[in-house]
Amino acid sequence: MSGFDIAAALVKVLLVFGVTMLTIMLMTLAERRVSAFMQYRLGPNRVGFGGLLQPLADGLKFLLKEDIIPTQANRPIYLLAPVIVMVPALMTMAVIPFGAPLQIGEHLVPLQVADLNIGVLYILALTSVGVYGLVLAGWGSGSKYPLLGGLRASAQLISYELAMGLSIIGVVMLTGGLTFGEIIAYQQETGWNIWKQPLAALIFLIAIFAETNRLPFDLTEAEQELVGGYHTEYSSLKFAMFYLSEYANMITASAFMVSLFFGGWDVPFVDELAMGGWGVALSVLAFVVKVGFFLFLYIWVRWTFPRFRYDQLMRLGWKVLLPLALVNVVLTGFWLVWRAGA
Amino acid sequence: MTATDSKSSNFGVVETEEMVLNMGPQHPSTHGVLRLKIRTDGEIVTHIEPHLGYLHRCFEKHCENLSYEQVIPFTDRCDYLASMANNHIYALGVEQMMGLEVPDRVEYIRIIMVELQRIASHLMGVGTFGLDVGGITPFTYCFRDRERVLDLFEYTCGARLLYNYIWIGGLSHDLPENFVQYANEFLDYFEPKIDEYNRILTYNKIFIERTGDVGVLPADVAISYGCTGPVLRGSGVSWDLRKNEPYSIYDRFEFDTVLGTGEMGTLGDCWDRYFVRIQEMRESIKIVRQALAQLPEGDVFEALPKKVRPPEGSIYFRGESPRGELGYFIVSDGKNVPYRVKMRSPAFCNLSVINEIGAGWMISDIVTILGSLDIVLGEIDR
Numbered sequence: 001m002s003g004f005d006i007a008a009a010l011v012k013v014l015l016v017f018g019v020t021m022l023t024i025m026l027m028t029l030a031e032r033r034v035s036a037f038m039q040y041r042l043g044p045n046r047v048g049f050g051g052l053l054q055p056l057a058d059g060l061k062f063l064l065k066e067d068i069i070p071t072q073a074n075r076p077i078y079l080l081a082p083v084i085v086m087v088p089a090l091m092t093m094a095v096i097p098f099g100a101p102l103q104i105g106e107h108l109v110p111l112q113v114a115d116l117n118i119g120v121l122y123i124l125a126l127t128s129v130g131v132y133g134l135v136l137a138g139w140g141s142g143s144k145y146p147l148l149g150g151l152r153a154s155a156q157l158i159s160y161e162l163a164m165g166l167s168i169i170g171v172v173m174l175t176g177g178l179t180f181g182e183i184i185a186y187q188q189e190t191g192w193n194i195w196k197q198p199l200a201a202l203i204f205l206i207a208i209f210a211e212t213n214r215l216p217f218d219l220t221e222a223e224q225e226l227v228g229g230y231h232t233e234y235s236s237l238k239f240a241m242f243y244l245s246e247y248a249n250m251i252t253a254s255a256f257m258v259s260l261f262f263g264g265w266d267v268p269f270v271d272e273l274a275m276g277g278w279g280v281a282l283s284v285l286a287f288v289v290k291v292g293f294f295l296f297l298y299i300w301v302r303w304t305f306p307r308f309r310y311d312q313l314m315r316l317g318w319k320v321l322l323p324l325a326l327v328n329v330v331l332t333g334f335w336l337v338w339r340a341g342a
Numbered sequence: 343m344t345a346t347d348s349k350s351s352n353f354g355v356v357e358t359e360e361m362v363l364n365m366g367p368q369h370p371s372t373h374g375v376l377r378l379k380i381r382t383d384g385e386i387v388t389h390i391e392p393h394l395g396y397l398h399r400c401f402e403k404h405c406e407n408l409s410y411e412q413v414i415p416f417t418d419r420c421d422y423l424a425s426m427a428n429n430h431i432y433a434l435g436v437e438q439m440m441g442l443e444v445p446d447r448v449e450y451i452r453i454i455m456v457e458l459q460r461i462a463s464h465l466m467g468v469g470t471f472g473l474d475v476g477g478i479t480p481f482t483y484c485f486r487d488r489e490r491v492l493d494l495f496e497y498t499c500g501a502r503l504l505y506n507y508i509w510i511g512g513l514s515h516d517l518p519e520n521f522v523q524y525a526n527e528f529l530d531y532f533e534p535k536i537d538e539y540n541r542i543l544t545y546n547k548i549f550i551e552r553t554g555d556v557g558v559l560p561a562d563v564a565i566s567y568g569c570t571g572p573v574l575r576g577s578g579v580s581w582d583l584r585k586n587e588p589y590s591i592y593d594r595f596e597f598d599t600v601l602g603t604g605e606m607g608t609l610g611d612c613w614d615r616y617f618v619r620i621q622e623m624r625e626s627i628k629i630v631r632q633a634l635a636q637l638p639e640g641d642v643f644e645a646l647p648k649k650v651r652p653p654e655g656s657i658y659f660r661g662e663s664p665r666g667e668l669g670y671f672i673v674s675d676g677k678n679v680p681y682r683v684k685m686r687s688p689a690f691c692n693l694s695v696i697n698e699i700g701a702g703w704m705i706s707d708i709v710t711i712l713g714s715l716d717i718v719l720g721e722i723d724r
Contacts (some may be wrong), residue, residue, distance in 0.1 A: 002373060037479075038479055039482035040477075040481070040482060079599060144364075145363075146364050148385065148705065216548055218476075222706070223370055224475075225371065225372055225706045225709050226427075227370060244431060303479045305476075305546065305548055306475040306476040306477035306543070307475060307548070307552075307706075308548060308551070308552070309551070309552060309704060311704065312552075313599070
């Protein structure tokens with residue numbers, strides 16, 4: 001590995017991490033401003049231009065809050081849980097390609113921190129680890145409402161991971177590979193996967209809402225029932241870590257969705273690779289716009305729908321999404337065999 | 343307190359224990375300072391015990407030391423979401439004891455205010471019910487429109503929540519200039535908004551899933567617990583004091599009693615109770631429109647008595663507040679201070695039914711059921 005490669009990797013790591021953190025901050029603001037817009041309110045607009053500095057003020061507030069550890073809490077687990085939620089949430093962005101490869105001198109730099117050969121599995125694995133954080137937070141708090149939230153988190157995880165994994169299998173079968181590079185290259189050649197796998201895309205979209213604990217599936221928090229669910233007993237920066245990882249998960253899930261079904265950084269009918277620097281810029285812009293749309297969708301849905309009940313969510317996961325995902329896999333299989341024969 | 347139970351599985355016998363969960367007095371969805379002591383088996387609720395008294399202010403004892411007129415601001419603070427209705431029914435009770443006749447204009451203005459108050463109160467009930475099932479935006483929509491009603495009240499008597507507007511024998515203020523026009527403008531604005539609530543909440547699939555068939559209250563149970571108002575009518579019992587025992591001048595208006603239909607599940611479920619409130623807002627609009635059109639001229643202060651001193655005796659006067667049958671039992675010993683005032687609060691009786699219809703449902707449903715009863719703790723604790 002040459003010095004250039006190491007330098008490029010470092011820059012990319014810092015860039016992805018920095019941009020992700022910045023987006024999280026913007027998302028916390030966007031959530032409040034967009035929801036206010038939908039609800040005939042103004043939202044926070046006093047700190048900075050149009051409230052742009054509000055996330056900084058919030059962060060400062062979290063820093064200054066008293067950090068409470070309940071006496072009944074299981075200290076090691078209680079302290080570890082926010083870390084288990086936060087770290088995987090920030091790690092998943094590493095495998096998402098955010099633009100067309102950039103030509104610098106004789107080096108071709110892929111705009112992606114690491115093109116793992118199991119990229120898709122890597123994200124699935126890490127997001128599952130994050131749920132352990134919720135379960136442990138619920139258990140470690142030593143309080144009843146968080147415990148119920150933790151129980152719900154574990155039930156929700158099992159109900160949705162299966163349907164989510166199976167919906168991806170259709171895409172993987174078409175592509176024949178698990179790396180995001182291959183998946184996007186395939187979509188560039190033959191069109192976006194949303195046209196070929198609409199059912200899988202729908203199941204995946206519903207599943208990522210459940211995966212990221214957003215309304216209508218935010219049962220683990222369920223402010224109106226469980227007060228705050230798993231994070232009821234958390235305060236100060238530990239609470240901020242849960243709060244921020246929720247948005248980090250949303251960003252990852254949106255990027256995942258875009259990469260799997262909406263061509264990643266691909267702009268239809270344009271050959272980005274042939275356009276040089278402008279092509280790269282265009283592809284990054286396309287990626288940002290697509291991810292931005294799904295982030296907006298997250299907010300939009302949250303402030304529109306009521307919440308499902310625990311058993312209704314399980315029923316939807318097991319009795320509707322899972323069979324549909326299986327049907328999708330079988331249909332994709334038949335189609336592949338038919339195409340190979342023809 | 344906790345019942346232990348053993349369940350056998352493939353791994354042998356597992357001891358299970360019921361958990362006691364304390365919901366409130368500080369909880370986002372107990373509509374004030376209600377405390378529910380809930381016994382749960384996992385998420386399934388086996389028993390609910392409401393604990394009251396966190397907002398007890400000795401309303402009834404206070405009344406024994408205040409003159410009849412001075413009681414009115416205290417009635418405001420009982421059901422603070424429907425203060426006009428409280429004022430109204432108390433004032434009517436005392437007037438009947440004294441045999442006092444009030445001018446027609448006063449009667450009409452009172453009806454306009456009380457029905458506008460019903461709209462405001464139901465908006466609050468509907469909005470917080472949406473909040474209880476997780477929909478946050480409908481709540482702000484309802485508040486946006488409730489604000490318009492409060493603006494009308496503020497324009498009339500200067501207060502937005504606790505009015506002290508309806509006095510014994512009259513009103514504190516006559517209607518201000520152009521009130522009729524503003525009120526009609528509000529009604530024209532508000533009527534289409536009800537369809538908006540229906541679009542965002544009433545016919546939402548998730549909302550129906552959460553409320554249809556949930557917390558079914560059969561008519562006989564509702565009657566035996568003394569439930570009244572939208573809770574009773576949601577179970578299909580046609581009982582509305584405005585219709586069945588017309589007081590004031592309610593017999594002069596055309597309006598319908600709205601009943602639950604079981605459209606989205608079973609008769610008497612949470613959805614029915616919710617939808618009765620939505621439709622009652624339409625009926626209130628009708629009443630206000632008629633009252634505004636018929637509003638006579640006159641002096642609203644002419645019947646105000648110099649001193650309020652009902653003759654010895656007692657009266658139980660009841661009327662239809664937004665929450666149900668609100669009654670005042672007033673005993674007079676001929677002085678200017680009531681000997682005893684007892685308030686029959688509808689929300690108290692409606693709340694008492696929660697264990698009957700809530701046991702066996704999940705924790706999420708308890709919040710839904712509580713929201714569908716639309717309680718106000720100020721009135722329950724008094």
